[in-house]
Amino acid sequence: MVEQRVGQKTIRLVRGDITEMEVDAFVFDITEDVKLGSGFGGAIQQRGGVAIQKQLDTIGSCPTGEAVVTEAGLLKASWIIHANGPKFREEDEEAKLASAVRAALARAEEKGVKRLAFPPIGTGLYQVPLDLCTRVMVDTISEHLSDGASLEEVLIVAPDDREYKPFAARIQEGA
Amino acid sequence: MSRPAKTHKVKMMEQQLAKKLTRQVVGSLVGCVHCGMCNDACHYVLAFPDDPKMTPSYKADQLRKLFKANFDWTGKAIPWWVGADKAPLTDDDLEVIKDISFGTCTNCRRCTLSCPMGVDTATLNRIMRGLLSHVGVMPEGVRVVSKDQWELGNQMGVLKEDYVDTLEWMSEELEEDLGHGEAAIPVDKAGAKIMYCINPREVKYDPRTIKEAALIFWAAGESWTMPSEGWDNTNFGLFSGDDGLGGVSARREYDKARQLGVEKIVISECGHGFRSTRCEGVNWAGEQQPVPMESAVMTMLRFIKEGRIKVDPTRNPERVTFHDSCNNARSCGFYEEPRELLKLVTMDFQEMYPNRAENYCCTGGGGAMSMSEYTPRRLESAKVKADQIRATGAKVVVTSCHNCVDGLSDLIKHYGLGCEVKQLVNLVANALVLDEVKEPEAVPAPAEIEVAPVAVASPLAGRKILVVDDEDDVRLFLTTVFEDAGAQVLTASDGDTAVAVAREHQPDLISLDLSMPGKDGVETFVELRRTPETEEIPVCVVTGHPEFRQVIYDRPVAPPEGYLGKPVDEDKLVAYAHHIIEHREAKVH
Numbered sequence: 124m125v126e127q128r129v130g131q132k133t134i135r136l137v138r139g140d141i142t143e144m145e146v147d148a149f150v151f152d153i154t155e156d157v158k159l160g161s162g163f164g165g166a167i168q169q170r171g172g173v174a175i176q177k178q179l180d181t182i183g184s185c186p187t188g189e190a191v192v193t194e195a196g197l198l199k200a201s202w203i204i205h206a207n208g209p210k211f212r213e214e215d216e217e218a219k220l221a222s223a224v225r226a227a228l229a230r231a232e233e234k235g236v237k238r239l240a241f242p243p244i245g246t247g248l249y250q251v252p253l254d255l256c257t258r259v260m261v262d263t264i265s266e267h268l269s270d271g272a273s274l275e276e277v278l279i280v281a282p283d284d285r286e287y288k289p290f291a292a293r294i295q296e297g298a
Numbered sequence: 299m300s301r302p303a304k305t306h307k308v309k310m311m312e313q314q315l316a317k318k319l320t321r322q323v324v325g326s327l328v329g330c331v332h333c334g335m336c337n338d339a340c341h342y343v344l345a346f347p348d349d350p351k352m353t354p355s356y357k358a359d360q361l362r363k364l365f366k367a368n369f370d371w372t373g374k375a376i377p378w379w380v381g382a383d384k385a386p387l388t389d390d391d392l393e394v395i396k397d398i399s400f401g402t403c404t405n406c407r408r409c410t411l412s413c414p415m416g417v418d419t420a421t422l423n424r425i426m427r428g429l430l431s432h433v434g435v436m437p438e439g440v441r442v443v444s445k446d447q448w449e450l451g452n453q454m455g456v457l458k459e460d461y462v463d464t465l466e467w468m469s470e471e472l473e474e475d476l477g478h479g480e481a482a483i484p485v486d487k488a489g490a491k492i493m494y495c496i497n498p499r500e501v502k503y504d505p506r507t508i509k510e511a512a513l514i515f516w517a518a519g520e521s522w523t524m525p526s527e528g529w530d531n532t533n534f535g536l537f538s539g540d541d542g543l544g545g546v547s548a549r550r551e552y553d554k555a556r557q558l559g560v561e562k563i564v565i566s567e568c569g570h571g572f573r574s575t576r577c578e579g580v581n582w583a584g585e586q587q588p589v590p591m592e593s594a595v596m597t598m599l600r601f602i603k604e605g606r607i608k609v610d611p612t613r614n615p616e617r618v619t620f621h622d623s624c625n626n627a628r629s630c631g632f633y634e635e636p637r638e639l640l641k642l643v644t645m646d647f648q649e650m651y652p653n654r655a656e657n658y659c660c661t662g663g664g665g666a667m668s669m670s671e672y673t674p675r676r677l678e679s680a681k682v683k684a685d686q687i688r689a690t691g692a693k694v695v696v697t698s699c700h701n702c703v704d705g706l707s708d709l710i711k712h713y714g715l716g717c718e719v720k721q722l723v724n725l726v727a728n729a730l731v732l733d734e735v736k737e738p739e740a741v742p743a744p745a746e747i748e749v750a751p752v753a754v755a756s757p758l759a760g761r762k763i764l765v766v767d768d769e770d771d772v773r774l775f776l777t778t779v780f781e782d783a784g785a786q787v788l789t790a791s792d793g794d795t796a797v798a799v800a801r802e803h804q805p806d807l808i809s810l811d812l813s814m815p816g817k818d819g820v821e822t823f824v825e826l827r828r829t830p831e832t833e834e835i836p837v838c839v840v841t842g843h844p845e846f847r848q849v850i851y852d853r854p855v856a857p858p859e860g861y862l863g864k865p866v867d868e869d870k871l872v873a874y875a876h877h878i879i880e881h882r883e884a885k886v887h
């Protein structure tokens with residue numbers, strides 16, 4: 124198992140479908156207009172029901188680098204944390220990614236989440252370079268966990284080997 | 299006049315272009331002498347002969363300008379001569395290039411055949427698409443579909459449970475047809491010889507092709523399986539130019555084949571699926587030892603040649619012609635085997651001209667079916683294809699590509715050709731001769747036993763169905779079919795009435811026509827999905843028009859639960875309706 128202990132807390136790398144995880148909350152990489160759209164957004168709507176998009180519509184928008192929370196409808200998780208990461212090679216992507224990860228962690232703490240799952244933010248359609256994503260996410264999460272967080276475990280859910288391998292390397296580096 | 303400053307997006311595209319400049323690509327970039335010999339090869343030029351922007355060289359020049367301005371000495375020395383002074387600088391420039399790259403070329407590669415310099419315009423256009431997608435400039439349909447494929451593993455956003463459910467549904471139908479369960483579709487069977495991969499269109503809108511393939515595998519006694527993941531043989535990376543997506547999608551399929559320990563992947567009839575899985579995916583994924591792969595056309599042909607299945611061509615007596623998918627024929631050299639198979643299972647085959655590698659595109663290639671904004675131009679560019687088909691006098695156009703099925707269906711309706719589109723799997727399944735089942739000898743019933751009347755099957759008994767169609771005869775036909783299957787039927791002839799009736803009566807299913815006057819079907823569909831009282835009522839779209847593609851690909855709201863083309867097959871309609879309603883109930887519970 125690939126994991127890194129940060130004091131009493133853990134960062135763990137797993138494979139799977141993030142929308143089906145048994146966690147308190149998982150992170151979804153949303154666009155500024157807070158539309159769930161296709162991909163994981165489509166799975167959230169189909170498996171979780173229409174209530175999630177309705178809550179998002181009430182929230183209205185989420186600027187890049189920030190995060191908002193909704194309930195998770197019929198999904199196994201209790202909350203979905205919608206974080207707006209950088210998209211399509213936009214400027215300052217490293218700072219925006221770190222900010223989105225920090226915002227997601229902050230929203231999780233506000234909800235009293237103990238187990239939180241992250242996807243590799245933006246490395247698919249949104250073209251965030253894998254090496255940058257791996258470094259920023261692992262470092263930002265471990266910094267947060269070492270800083271008196273009440274979160275106990277953060278999972279990174281890699282869909283494919285393409286993400287799994289670099290995340291495994293980075294997590295083991297800090298283990 | 300001073301030119302505007304270069305935007306961040308343009309700079310990112312230039313950086314990305316540097317990674318794409320292989321020797322072959324540079325050869326095509328510098329090789330064009332603008333002789334115009336390729337012009338008449340292109341279906342867009344034939345449809346718009348007076349528009350110089352339709353010529354292959356104009357389309358490729360979009361990338362050339364970017365290349366010359368940044369990577370070639372001529373761009374520094376004689377920028378006005380090589381177009382470097384017109385390279386894109388602003389985000390508005392990129393929007394213009396987007397419409398050229400995605401909206402005026404199907405990457406069919408026909409122009410390449412005519413070029414004395416060996417310029418591969420389609421490859422250059424694909425690179426341009428890749429640069430644009432890299433910075434988020436692409437048609438909405440391309441974005442939606444690519445995200446599905448990146449995140450859910452298939453380009454139509456089919457969830458794993460829905461895919462498995464469809465396979466079970468088809469297994470049940472096979473059991474009903476054959477009277478036994480031996481032909482059930484094996485899922486994730488380790489050690490099977492063949493792993494059969496499909497196009498997600500089959501799961502969503504044409505599951506009978508899966509059933510037919512299963513029937514053929516069973517009849518041949520083949521050891522086969524379908525994977526629960528890594529099953530999508532299509533690859534939107536081919537269309538969007540995103541090599542990352544290309545590699546990840548192909549790798550999922552190869553890895554699953556290795557995990558199951560199969561000998562070979564069989565790719566269902568899909569041109570771009572074949573090209574991307576069998577040919578390009580190996581490079582995108584950096585495969586060292588690719589799993590053996592073949593098209594289902596080869597598999598079916600082999601079954602016949604080895605005597606493992608028997609076919610009777612007289613069951614397919616109507617005149618057929620064959621449309622070569624550009625990806626199969628031009629890009630993979632795969633065109634004799636489908637003809638050989640076609641001649642074994644049909645009685646009257648008529649070639650269309652030109653054919654094989656020189657065939658014209660169905661105009662649905664290169665992802666065009668997912669870009670609804672370009673539909674009118676696409677259909678206009680299809681005139682040459684329509685003429686080709688008309689000249690054959692065929693009643694059935696056969697093709698080995700799901701994408702071509704959609705492209706051809708649209709153009710057949712648009713040009714009123716009055717023929718059907720089929721795939722080889724449909725024809726082989728129809729021609730299949732199964733061993734005769736012996737009828738048990740009739741035993742006369744004893745006189746004292748009364749025979750109870752057999753209940754007429756009413757698969758939709760107790761269901762309420764709303765039929766929405768502006769044509770009286772179609773409404774009447776659909777109503778009769780549903781009523782005969784036991785359903786209570788409500789009707790509406792326009793969009794507003796449909797929404798009102800649906801709100802009030804809460805039907806179990808809505809059958810919706812998409813082309814109606816007034817509020818059209820797409821608007822009605824979106825309104826149904828956005829109205830709280832109707833948003834969860836399943837919808838089966840019944841249409842004869844290409845508007846349908848918009849709700850599938852752009853997906854302004856969740857896509858419809860089912861789709862049927864007109865003219866409607868009664869059995870298919872009832873089976874679909876029954877399945878959609880049952881599937882929804884199973885989900886809710």
Ligand code: SF4
Pocket residue numbers: 339340341342353354357402403404405406407408409410419420
């Ligand atoms: S690839 Fe096909 S559509 Fe594109 S320019 Fe060449 S002939 Fe025309």
Ligand code: SF4
Pocket residue numbers: 329330331332333334335336337354355412413414415416417419
């Ligand atoms: S691509 Fe080839 S055929 Fe077409 S204009 Fe250029 S040199 Fe001539």
